[in-house]
Amino acid sequence: MDTTPTPKNNIGKPMNRVDGRLKVTGAATYSAEYNLPNMSYAVLVGSTIAKGRIKNIDARAAERAPGVLAVITHFNSPKVPGFVPTGKDPSQPQTVGGRLKVFNDDLVRFNDQPIAVVVADTLERARYAARLVKAQYEQDKHVTDMAVGIQQAFVPTQAKRNPKSGVADYVRGTADAYKTGAVQLESEYVIPTEVHHPMELQSITAHWEAPDRLTIYDKTQGTMATRRDFAKEWGLPEENVKVIATFVGGAFGNALHSWPHESAAIIAAKKVNRPVKLVLTREQMTTMVGYRPFTWQKVGMSATPDGRITAITHEAVGQTSSYEEFTESTVQQTRMMYQSPNVNTRYRIAALDVSTPIWMRGPGEATGAFALESAMDEMAHLLNMDPMEFRLRNYTDKDPENGKPWSSKFLKECYQMGAERVGWNKRQLKPGSLRDGDWLVGYGMGVGTFGAHRGSSQANIRLLPNGTVLLQSAVTDIGPGTGTAMTQIAADTLGLSPDKIKFEWGNSQFAPAPTQGGSAIVNTVGPAVQEACLALKEKLRTMAATSNTAFASAKKEDVVFADGYVGLNGNPSARASFADLLKQADGGFVTVESKPQGDNQKNYSMYSYSVHFAEVRVHQLTGEVRVSKLVSCADAGTIVNEKTAGNQMKGGAVGGIGMALTEHALIDDRFGRYVTKDLAEYHVPVHADAPDVQVAFVNQPDPYVNALGTKGIGEIAIIGVAPAIANAVFNATGKRVRELPITPDKLI
Structure with missing residues (x-):
């Protein structure tokens, strides 16, 4: 493969964000903004004690409220296959995939723990009905003072x-x-x-497209990790779970885990057999998604x-x-x-x-x-x-x-x-x-x-008929400008203008990528994008050699890529456009996996x-x-x-x-x-x-x-x-x- 780097014309420049216009004009769609047919709305009810057991939950008034589709508690929740007994392992005694088993038992472990979720045909009706849910507890003595706990x-x-x-x-x-x-x-x-408090509240829209096929529009820092968590939770093949997180309105770590509210929304969608949207309140951002x-x-x-x-x-x-x-x-x-x-x-x-x-x-x-x-x-x-x-x-x-x-x-x-x-x-x-x-x-x-x-990552790349290049990665962009950086890397590697590069991200069906966290995304996804572009260049060089004898006899180091053309140093007449070469191709993606260099690490x-x-x-x-x-x-x-x-x-x-x-x-x-x-x-x-x-x-x-x-x-x-x-x-x-x-x- 030709690994000779293209001169850096874009890397290092203060290029504007490729998604900037979408964000400032309101055209960017965040997880709470997807509107699906037959949408329903969920509101969580939290415990009012910090430790104890739930004796009873009176949901009768809420269930009779206008527009209410369901009130789900541990008494009537659909069984979740992954919520199996965890034994006595102290590192994760009551959790699955790093989160509490919501609506799975009568124990209360912290104040404002979700004990019920109300689903209605409008958000306002769900909010109203949630206030009607009343719980009785057997309260235990709690400890929240670090001076005592230490x-x-x-x-x-x-x-x-x-x-x-x-x-x-x-x-x-x-x-x-x-x-x-x-x-x-x-x-x-x-x-x-200290609490994260990003501008965007934590939110999820869950949709069971079939009994064994789940799509979620989620505020997450890792589409692949979220897919893995909920596939395991519901006993599904990972390919049957699709996670969309194209735009994330700030996350400083609070979207690194899958949380109880996400499980609650998925349970609710299963119960009512409709898409369910759940958005946390600012208070719930303090109690439910880490700190x-x-x-x-x-x-x-x-x-x-x-x-x-x-x-x-x-x-x-x-x-x-x-x-x-x-x-x-x-x-x-x-x-x-x-x-x-x-x-x-x-x-x-x-x-x-x-x-x-x-x-x-x-x-x-x-x-x-x-x-x-x-x-x-x-x-x-x-x-x-x-x-x-x-x-x-x-x-x-x-x-x-x-x-x-x-x-x-x-x-x-x-x-x-x-x-x-x-x-x-x-x-x-x-x-x-x-x-x-x-x-x-x-x-x-x-x-x-x-x-x-630096971890392992993949990138999909495809040359389109109009001479532009499409790259896809499951990576999310929580605000640092990942999409822009990948566009610049691809533009330099291919010798193209950045406006000829389209980078798509935030979909678990794209090429696998790690969770955005730990300062590792440019280090990990960047090389995958670079290597995908180099693989495309090699493919183009091979196609040029097939159609032009000048390229067939040329040394690899003499082949240049610039402005959407393949050319030869010292031979101005040897020139082939990407678009013309594409006519020889099968039109499919070139997928490249990039792995860390073990000896260096x-x-x-x-x-x-x-x-x-x-x-x-x-x-x-x-x-x-x-x-x-x-x-x-x-x-x-x-x-x-x-x-x-x-x-x-x-x-x-x-x-x-x-x-x-x-x-x-x-x-x-x-x-x-x-x-x-x-x-x-x-x-x-x-x-x-x-x-x-x-x-x-x-x-x-x-x-x-x-x-x-x-x-x-x-x-x-x-x-x-x-x-x-x-x-x-x-x-x-x-x-x-x-x-x-x-x-x-x-x-x-």
């Missing part, structure tokens, strides 16, 4: 089964060696529960007087539900970020009577970085050293966790770019030294890293890196914190689209502002119910909270992750932002806030 924290089952698991205890050198170090610190850090778990952390660190780290101990306890173990890589960055002969990590989970958490952008690493990067700043202060200089003195030229060389690492370049842009030279070692009227001014930094993961440690610099102003009388400047610099390999990549970095930075200053899901432990259940009480950052974020990319290709040189952006965009702001607040005020969010009451 006392019973335990080693995850995953770590017990696999001592090399990322959540298992890790020791390099001597454990807890910081306790004998020359300069020591020991600090505790807390990140509260960043409350996490307590402690970091012990020691260093020499000249700033060499001698030991780090990082402990973490994360929140999970009582019915399912959820874990994340909170302590991973500590193992590999800085040079230290002694590093050990311990990760535990605490089971509470709440719904199961889920990975939230920068899963685990964003939480862990707050503790590690705050501790780095604290140690630098103890040493009377500039925090960037302290990090440079402990820079690693190879992975200290496993001794492997980095596939690439341009973190020092990120330091330099960010420091220049934020005005780091104005930072004073003594906190509280800079003022601007009534405002105290401070500077802080935080480092982030995330694995440059085995021989190198592959990570993306970010450095975030914050300038903050803190009002000395009111304690108000304003982020006046935020600079985010990334080493993410080749940047396919400067504009969409910059959008991702800015979005992550805003999310980091939320982590640092505003976000906190408060629960009333008397009832186990959240009180911050809407966007009036749960504070996400708004325009007034965010400065004009500056973004800079090193833009150096990684030679080992894939042929494109990409490494991934989505997670590093937020990892390190919260500690950068917290460190800047300390530099401004001299007050170290270790429990987020940093609110005025903690500074006055």
Whole structure:
């Protein structure tokens, strides 16, 4: 196959989104906007207790309400084949495919757990009838307070089964060696529960097209994973389940799992034998589709007087539900970020009577970085050293966790770019030294890293009669501009203008692709698209050789592809259009599977890196914190689209502002119910909270992750932002806030 790359004319350019016009004009169809014939509407009824049993559900008034088609509870729910007993496995005792078995028993495990679903011929009628459903309970004592739950924290089952698991205890050198170090610190850090709250509510339209054939229009980050989950749940062949998710209105991890509301909609559609649409409320977004778990952390660190780290101990306890173990890589960055002969990590989970958490952008690493990067700043202060200089003195030229060389690492370049842009030279070692009227001014930094993961993927490609190219992939696009990036990759590989490329996505019937998450899509689907285009070029070259002797005798490296033609270097008369060559073809798709290069992934440690610099102003009388400047610099390999990549970095930075200053899901432990259940009480950052974020990319290709040189952006965009702001607040005020969010009451 011809693997000679076409000169890059599109990759790296700030190309507009291929789906941008559809989105801004309202022509894009989201999962709640599909209107099928004979549509019905479902509304969930949630429990009003946090733990116990359902004694009775009185649905008579709801069933008699106008337009009601069914009221489904565990008393009358259709049996789901996949809801078989799970035994006593503590990692998934009452779940199937990562979700609660809805309407399967009388147990209540968290407040607002779905206990019934009302189906009616209009949404308004379903809402009205849902309010008429009344339940009686045998209530048990619940625990939703992490301060109580943490006392019973335990080693995850995953770590017990696999001592090399990322959540298992890790020791390099001597454990807890910081306790004998020359300069020591020991600090505790807390990140509260944070809720995703994307603009689009979680929604699904379920349609049984036949007793054994299911189509769902779903808000999901992975059409293939969702298809697999519900095929297993209903005992169907995977090809009998079709999942459509062409447009997704934001998802930071909450659409990584299949959730109870999806099962409820599918059950309801089976019960009424009609398509069923179910859209969660904003309150249900808090209780039913995951969140960043409350996490307590402690970091012990020691260093020499000249700033060499001698030991780090990082402990973490994360929140999970009582019915399912959820874990994340909170302590991973500590193992590999800085040079230290002694590093050990311990990760535990605490089971509470709440719904199961889920990975939230920068899963685990964003939480862990707050503790590690705050501790780095604290140690630098103890040493009377500039925090960037302290990090440079402990820079690693190879992975200290496993001794492997980095596939690439341009973190020092990120330091330099960010420091220049934020005005780091104005930072004073003594906190509280800079003022601007009534405002105290401070500077802080935080480092982030995330694995440059690459999995297997496929891509379908077809040359159409009009000379355009159609590509298809089951991958979703949750907002980062995946469709645009794939269009640019294909355009460069084929030597075509981007307007000659049509990339279709978000359908489980297309070529298999992974779930969009973990910063891995461009790394994984991008190579599949590239290789599909190369396969098409080879097919075109072969067809050109069949019809033209000049091509038959030419060397492969002399064949060029540009502007929809196949040509030969040095022979202007040898030229064949794609459209003419297509007349020889069978018109079918060329399907190509791209797999990771095993040796590269085995021989190198592959990570993306970010450095975030914050300038903050803190009002000395009111304690108000304003982020006046935020600079985010990334080493993410080749940047396919400067504009969409910059959008991702800015979005992550805003999310980091939320982590640092505003976000906190408060629960009333008397009832186990959240009180911050809407966007009036749960504070996400708004325009007034965010400065004009500056973004800079090193833009150096990684030679080992894939042929494109990409490494991934989505997670590093937020990892390190919260500690950068917290460190800047300390530099401004001299007050170290270790429990987020940093609110005025903690500074006055």
